[in-house]
Amino acid sequence: MTPPKPIPRPDRVSLWRHLQLFRHDILSAQPARLYRAWMAEFRTPFFRSYLCNDPDLIDLVLKSRPQDFPKSDRIREGLAPLLGKSVFVTNGTVWERQRRIIDPAFEGGRLRDSFPAMWQAAEAATSRLRTGTVEIEAETSHAAADVIFRTLFSIPIEDQTAQAVFHAFRAYQRSQPILNLAAFLPLPHWFPRLHRRTTRAAAARIRALITELATARAAQIAAGAAPDDLATKIMQTPDPQTGEVFSTEEMVDQVAIFFLAGHETSASALAWALYLLATHPDAQDRVAAEAALLPEQADFAAMSRLKFTRDVFRETLRLYPPVPMMVRENRCPETFRDRAITPGAQIVLSPWHLHRHERLWTNPDGFDPDRWSRAETKICARDAYLPFSAGPRVCPGAGFAMVEGPLLLAHLVRHWQFTPIAGDVPVPVAHLTVRAANGLRLHLAKRN
Template sequence: MKPPKPASRPDRVSLWRYMQLFRQDILSAQPARLYRAWMAEFRTPFFRSYMMNQPDLVKTVLKDRPEDFPKSDRIGEGLRPLLGNSVFLTNGETWKRQRRIIDPAFEGGRLRETFPAMWDASEAAAGRLREGVSEIEAQTSHAAADVIFRTLFSIPIENELAAAVFDEFRIYQRSQPILNLAAFVPLPKWMPRLFRRDTRASAARIRDLIGQLVAARADEIAKGTAPDDLATKIMTTQDPVTGEKFAPEEMIDQVAIFFLAGHETSASALAWALYLMALYPDWQDKVAAEAQALSTCDFSVISKLSVTRDVFRETLRLYPPVPMMVRENTCPEHFRDRDVPKGCQLVLSPWHLHRHERLWDQPDDFDPARWHTENGKACQREAYIPFSVGARVCTGAGFAMVEGVLILARLLRDFEVETVNGRNPVPVAHLTVRAQDGIWLRLRKRQR
């Protein structure tokens, strides 16, 4: 049995129909030929887009010349009410300054320091599971949010403010479309953006709650009583170039993206990993056997979870949480014998790149052992970008790999997961790659 994949649209549909499909689900809106194409052009009356799957073109855009291909404002417009001027949306000198302040908090040594908080969150996640049929995305969302609050602010998800942010974010997810009108029509900067009223209101409530957390932490820092966690590290770090720290409003922007990126993406990946384990019980047994090493809170156990890491890596290949990234070229380009005018949208799609039929052996198969083959090693270098690559690689990539591997192993140490008849998940893209009607699994206590 192959892991589920969305239905592809016919190669020829009207622009209006494409816009409808794209707004509903960007995965199902794409034609099947993109899984073989090195480069594809899409034109609208307002702009051109080019999807790039050829590894050397991806390398050019993301690694070799990132400043020539900044993030597209058009795609980020829909997230602006929540994320403000966060590092996820900025470009140029603003982005560089933000990364200089943020990056030190996620350096290698900090992973060891944050591990106890991840451990506590994984223990709590296992403790919440019960035997029977469960919608597993809700469980992984709860677990991932708990990790964020424990590592960022040293508070569990049960904390009143943390729980309020989590509850409000679930409301925001339901109201937030993947794109708004600005994705299709180049609106001038002075024109007001149209957002659904409930989306804007929900974003404002989340930012107000985060503001309370930031203000409380600033007070603790001033008194010298702040815990040594990620929030304290980021709020006390000076930009080595300008000597500036984040202002309170800037910190709210950054915490919003940490929660969105760190919580939403991890929840997506963990849910799909558990589903794949239910689909492939032989691999589930291997992960469960490794998970017996998880008996004490010791960072060294991560090195013993090699199979679990391969499973999680393969999950990120098949179901990359962020399925597409959009850049904009600042000058005319010439790619694959095509002239690409200035201002075009360049789409780098982990979803298509990771399943590309001309790159990967058996691209639609779930095979964690592939990472030890010559093809798997080559593709990992050239065609595997779940966290992006280059200058704008996800700051928390290492953090996410430790978190995902730990929680997956911890849950499977105590529980077996099985598929549920008639509940086959269909992947769709909302804020991240999720299942259209959730991922339903049957849980049983594992006999140890």
């Protein structure tokens, strides 16, 4: 059994080293004490930030008073070239309007409608695999992108435009750190945002391709010939307060975040889940046993049979949360754990730390899917588990992801056996999501 390589956890990190590591890998910058602390302060010459692991503070920021802790504009700096004014980065009345239009598309009934497309993508992913050494992140990215295109635009990943978006997004993902350097500097709004040329080019290419898809769909809707998928649902849903629908430009912003949230995060989680199963063959056999009970045709009710598989996926999201950190900005003077927090400070909520916190979880760095069936985990699941955020800004696609992930996992393990490669231990780093620094390779064999 090959356990995941632990993240380096230095005791102390200088400001300059923090800036270097934040630019390349935010995870390696974190000192060991943060996995024990309830709160920590980080100072720069221009602002202060506070990492909050205290469940009461997290509840305050995300659930009790979210309007006083909006999304930080400093984080938006790095994502603006791709996401524009998407629901992921907006605040206030703009965000509220966007959610009123988007949320109905992800209600329970719509999830059932999308399930056959997910099933088809899972079957396609299974059939694409081959015996031998396989770079798993590439395969899970392919599979997750296929799910998004089938459910959002009713086209498979083999579609020419879908392929172009997929490859452009892969380039963007590797070139864009989770934080842009401008996040640390007090730059005026007119000053260049210091994005890499490759990042800007990839983002522009993605947005141009999504514009083609959104424009074509708008024409299909006008002609009464649009398929009944998520894109049609979102583009036709009016704001219940104003009656307005998304413009094509607004839809491009939203599709960009759907692709980021629905493809990039799912690909990350699925790759790590397969690695964890490869290094824990007993758990893999249990997933295979559940998957063997799946019917040959898409059946949403069959998801209830995948209880352990779902717990494997939940445990993967705990150990390798695709979005490792979220940042809010406080608007009012606050007092957190007897510390005065001035307006404009950055409030960092870190699933990466929270999910591995030594004072909250039993065996925090261990892979233990069965923890989710034990009573002791209920409190942790409520207070210290944030793979999709929480409160009003919880990811609208959380339910979608918790069907997609276990379904893809079950299909893949049903037909393939995954084993680790000796000496090839992946090291997680944060790009747009938590990925393996040099790829994630496993050996595949047909399962009898």
